[in-house]
Amino acid sequence: MNILDCHDLTKIYPGQTTALDHINLSCADGKIIGLLGPNGSGKTTLVKLIQGLLTPTEGEVLIDGKKPGPETKAMVSYLPDLMSFDESMKIRDLFWLYQDFYADFDKSRAEDMIQKLQLDPSEKIKLLSKGNKEKVQLILCMARNARLYLLDEPIGGVDPATRDFILHTILSNYQRDKASILISTHLIADVENILDEAIIIQKGHIQLHESVETIREQYGCSVNEYFKEAFKCY
């Protein structure tokens, strides 16, 4: 069974903006998949529909054969593209929250990663720098033993050293035989080397869905170069 299926998935926002237009997509299990596209192409909309944070206008999305709901949220670990925590909470409080709600949360792994960052678990979120807040959020996401990791722009807006840390954390906590990762980003050059497949989306349509190897063989260039050529603005 595919980990993700979209059938005729459409999302039209109030004001008639069509963010996704009859998307049909299937993603097999055990892959790292890049959801790539320029700003405003529909990447975040697709990720939110998968996570049940938006209601489709038409069509459906299935995660492991099920519609988004409590059952799928128990197996999907989601990293949003903004800070989603109550900033008056401490890092330790967030560990307790995740442990309370997610049966697959590995608290000792999370504490280990926080220790490596030399962060104090008793520190309040609001006192952390932007980069450290993003790292804490990523650690909580990757400390779960989920079936599907949904990472929305995990490396946007952070410095290169933090990007390396994020990509290293993703790879070192990912078990290929047990999980899949869907990374949504427009920073293709940074993630290309870790991807198995690439889904390129533009203006709400899937332009390409192939393995990275096939793209390189077929077009004789990297995914980043293909993207720059195919979607250049001048």
Place this chain on the structure above:
Amino acid sequence: MLLKLFKYDMKSVSPALLLIFGATLILSYISGKIMYDYDQSSLILFQVFNLLLFGMFFVSSIGIHVVLIRRYNQRMYLDQAYLYNSLPVSKDQLMVSHILAYVVWDVLSQVMLGLSLLFLSDMAIYDQFIDHKEGLNSMLLQNFDISLNGLIGFSFAFIILQALLYAVFCHFTSAIANFFPTKRTMVLVLCYAAGIIVYSICLVNVGSVSSADDLKNNVLWLFFVTAILVLVIYLINRYLLKRKYNLI
């Protein structure tokens, strides 16, 4: 999962509400002591504390709604919604946990109000109540066919029902406001205020009668209408969350 959600809802609003309630009780106690140990020199002090107390009554009556409405909006429609709507819980659980918190804090606010009045009167109200309890019981049985204990029980049930109404109405206005993301706060405040004003007018009209029987019938009618409103608005909220929810 419901109790865990309830725990986090209570933890989130407790600091602000405990501060407001605590300040109100302390001011009531001090004002009560000043009033009953009154002499000419403490007149200004008494007036200052009374002014502060009046302000705290206003703040606590409005504050409880502001804090709880804000909490619901934060975890359903603003940044924290990305966390709470990603938890493996149903939409019903997300709503019910907040409703439970609303009821608990509304009941606590009524208890706080009662204690404040007792402190203000330096416990004189309580002494008067004990002295006239039997007479009050007889009057209630004669005119309204209800005992004092029955009235207290009915009042408690009505307080809980009203709290349920405020909670589901908070959810409803929040859902409506989410359809206007650029004017969210204005729509939320206007809708909530309009609803409260309409309900308050109904409450006032209930008492505008000439006989005890009419009053009793009006109160019972209001109780049942409120219960039906709670159920209908809850079901509407459920539909809006399940079918029309969008975190933009």
